Amino acid sequence: xxxxxxxxxxxxxxxxxxxxxxxxxxxxxxxxxxxxxxxxxxxxxxxxxxxxxxxxxxxxxxxxxxxxxxxxxxxxxxxxxxxxxxxxxxxxxxxxxxxxxxxxxxxxxxxxxxxxxxxxxxxxxxxxxxxxxxxxxxxxxxxxxxxxxxxxxxxxxxxxxxxxxxxxxxxxxxxxxxxxxxxxxxxxxxxxxxxxxxxxxxxxxxxxxxxxxxxxxxxxxxxxxxxxxxxxxxxxxxxxxxxxxxxxxxxxx
Numbered sequence: 433x434x435x436x437x438x439x440x441x442x443x444x445x446x447x448x449x450x451x452x453x454x455x456x457x458x459x460x461x462x463x464x465x466x467x468x469x470x471x472x473x474x475x476x477x478x479x480x481x482x483x484x485x486x487x488x489x490x491x492x493x494x495x496x497x498x499x500x501x502x503x504x505x506x507x508x509x510x511x512x513x514x515x516x517x518x519x520x521x522x523x524x525x526x527x528x529x530x531x532x533x534x535x536x537x538x539x540x541x542x543x544x545x546x547x548x549x550x551x552x553x554x555x556x557x558x559x560x561x562x563x564x565x566x567x568x569x570x571x572x573x574x575x576x577x578x579x580x581x582x583x584x585x586x587x588x589x590x591x592x593x594x595x596x597x598x599x600x601x602x603x604x605x606x607x608x609x610x611x612x613x614x615x616x617x618x619x620x621x622x623x624x625x626x627x628x629x630x631x632x633x634x635x636x637x638x639x640x641x642x643x644x645x646x647x648x649x650x651x652x653x654x655x656x657x658x659x660x661x662x663x664x665x666x667x668x669x670x671x672x673x674x675x676x677x678x679x680x681x682x683x684x685x
Contacts, residue, residue, distance in 0.1 A: 437461045438461060438463075440499055441456070441464070441465050441509075442510065442512055442513035442539070443513030444463075444481065445472060448651045449510065449512035455655075457476040462478050464481075466481075466482045466483075468486075469483070480499070482498055485535070486513050488534075492542045505550055505551075506547055506554060508559070508560065509551070510559075512655075517576055517577065519573055520573050533580055536577070536580035541587065544595075556600050558601045558658060559591065559601070560658045561604040563585050563588070564581040567582040567584065568673075601668040603667055603671070603672065604672070607651045608673070610646040611633070633645060639678060641678065646674065646675070
């Protein structure tokens with residue numbers, strides 16, 4: 433049974449990661465899902481769901497102990513868990529900053545150390561970090577989140593270099609506007625016109641080249657591409673932007 437490919441996905445109850453759980457399962461993988469929230473629907477019967485927060489290092493130790501009890505190897509890890517504070521930098525507290533960095537960035541660092549033996553046991557594998565277009569172009573009232581995602585971009589490159597001798601590839605996805613609960617919550621920060629959520633979503637969609645916002649399933653397919661050795665075996669240390677062309681257009685246009 434251990435010869436089935438197994439992936440660990442953090443933030444599994446969220447929009448993009450939830451879509452990834454479904455895609456990996458449909459593609460024949462076993463999924464270990466981790467989220468601070470309850471999954472809210474039956475988790476795949478051949479997988480394992482662990483409800484836990486990632487901001488506490490002790491929790492990460494416990495998560496990977498449970499993962500090791502479930503499987504002797506991992507073929508991929510998808511680091512999708514993140515929190516976001518939509519508020520001005522001057523109003524962001526040290527406690528909020530530290531919690532966000534612990535969840536969005538430190539958990540990836542600690543998780544990599546804990547996942548490494550399981551990935552090596554598989555003869556190599558892939559780590560896919562979910563960054564954001566905010567790592568390269570950002571907006572108002574989201575500084576802490578942008579900083580964490582920029583750090584994840586640099587961490588991805590460093591991990592790729594260090595893990596390459598063991599055939600562990602490390603890449604990152606930079607999603608743009610994707611219809612998730614986090615996106616909808618972030619639209620409350622006042623950077624887009626519109627009296628209603630529908631109007632704000634429509635205004636956001638018009639800012640992309642494609643003319644719409646993304647679907648979680650579209651990001652899940654990009655994640656799967658980077659996790660699957662048969663599709664992306666010569667890619668490591670790379671940032672894949674999936675944003676409907678939003679960052680291709682000059683902000684002055």
